Amino acid sequence: MPSVTEIREMAGEQSITMLTAYDAVTASIVDAAGTDVILVGDSVGNADMGYESTLPVTVDEIASRTGAVVRGTEDALVVADMPFLSFGVDQSESIEHCGRMLKEEGADAVKIESSKRTVELTERLTELGIPVMAHLGLTPQKVNELGGYTRQGTTPEAARRIIDLANRHEEAGAFSLVLEHVPANLAEKVTDALDIPTIGIGAGPGCDGQVLVINDVVGLSDWEPPFSEQFGDVRSEMAGAVEKYNDAVESGDFPAEEHSHYEDDLDELY
Numbered sequence: 188m189p190s191v192t193e194i195r196e197m198a199g200e201q202s203i204t205m206l207t208a209y210d211a212v213t214a215s216i217v218d219a220a221g222t223d224v225i226l227v228g229d230s231v232g233n234a235d236m237g238y239e240s241t242l243p244v245t246v247d248e249i250a251s252r253t254g255a256v257v258r259g260t261e262d263a264l265v266v267a268d269m270p271f272l273s274f275g276v277d278q279s280e281s282i283e284h285c286g287r288m289l290k291e292e293g294a295d296a297v298k299i300e301s302s303k304r305t306v307e308l309t310e311r312l313t314e315l316g317i318p319v320m321a322h323l324g325l326t327p328q329k330v331n332e333l334g335g336y337t338r339q340g341t342t343p344e345a346a347r348r349i350i351d352l353a354n355r356h357e358e359a360g361a362f363s364l365v366l367e368h369v370p371a372n373l374a375e376k377v378t379d380a381l382d383i384p385t386i387g388i389g390a391g392p393g394c395d396g397q398v399l400v401i402n403d404v405v406g407l408s409d410w411e412p413p414f415s416e417q418f419g420d421v422r423s424e425m426a427g428a429v430e431k432y433n434d435a436v437e438s439g440d441f442p443a444e445e446h447s448h449y450e451d452d453l454d455e456l457y
């Protein structure tokens with residue numbers, strides 16, 4: 188069972204595997220496959236709740252999903268992804284929201300979309316015993332400011348800002364860092380600059396680990412980011428089962444004798 192310390196020590200050693208999960212069933216499948224880290228992503232908003240973005244997701248929703256994932260997980264490290272405006276508005280409120288994921292839901296750590304304003308919060312949370320995974324590059328909670336889910340860190344200045352913030356979050360105590368949708372050569376430089384592991388999504392092969400959204404990986408999404416890869420076709424599997432069920436009900440093949448029971452005493456009932 189990897190702890191935050193064991194994940195930190197995987198930097199430069201073994202590739203860290205991380206996937207999202209939003210419910211106990213999926214978490215149990217992801218966990219049994221030996222995945223190192225399960226992220227209760229705020230991507231639940233678009234992946235599982237029908238929203239267009241991650242912005243509407245609430246603290247209560249992430250808390251509820253985190254509890255479910257924890258109950259479905261035996262071995263993996265469970266990280267709760269703090270939703271839009273659950274941190275950064277007010278420090279004590281931020282700490283309460285993050286603390287709740289550990290204290291009430293059993294998460295091992297939280298992830299916070301990082302900026303220069305989260306350095307101090309990361310330090311405070313770490314010092315209180317709430318391990319923090321940082322997140323730089325494309326931070327989808329800033330979609331309205333960025334104007335889309337565009338590649339980040341593409342100019343020397345933007346790349347330098349990311350390297351600087353990565354260093355500052357490591358110094359503040361973050362135990363790992365997600366790097367999203369940045370050039371592979373920038374991700375390599377960040378990985379070299381840090382002692383803590385980098386976990387990439389659309390950040391090339393040079394990171395210490397990789398993360399993707401489970402729906403994209405198993406083939407449940409109706410769209411995926413260009414950097415994702417479908418490793419299965421669960422949507423067709425499910426559609427096939429549902430069609431067979433509908434056909435069986437319509438034809439009268441289901442339920443059959445083995446799905447039904449009869450009581451002799453009831454035969455005379457009028």
Ligand SMILES: Nc1nc(=O)c2c([nH]1)NC[C@@H]1CN(c3ccc(C(=O)N[C@@H](CCC(=O)O)C(=O)O)cc3)CN21
Pocket residue numbers: 230233234241327334335336337338368399400402403408410411412413415
């Ligand atoms: N199902 C799912 N998978 C994800 O990987 C994911 C989410 N949801 N939700 C939160 C964020 C959003 N992500 C995304 C979404 C779209 C692009 C994308 O299509 N980028 C294109 C177009 C950018 C634009 O012009 O808007 C690109 O070429 O960069 C990238 C990352 C990654 N995350």
Ligand SMILES: CC(C)C(=O)C(=O)O
Pocket residue numbers: 207226227228229230231268365367388398399400
């Ligand atoms: C893709 C990962 C890093 C994420 O933040 C999410 O799933 O919400």
Ligand SMILES: [Mg+2]
Pocket residue numbers: 228229230241268
């Ligand atoms: Mg997220």
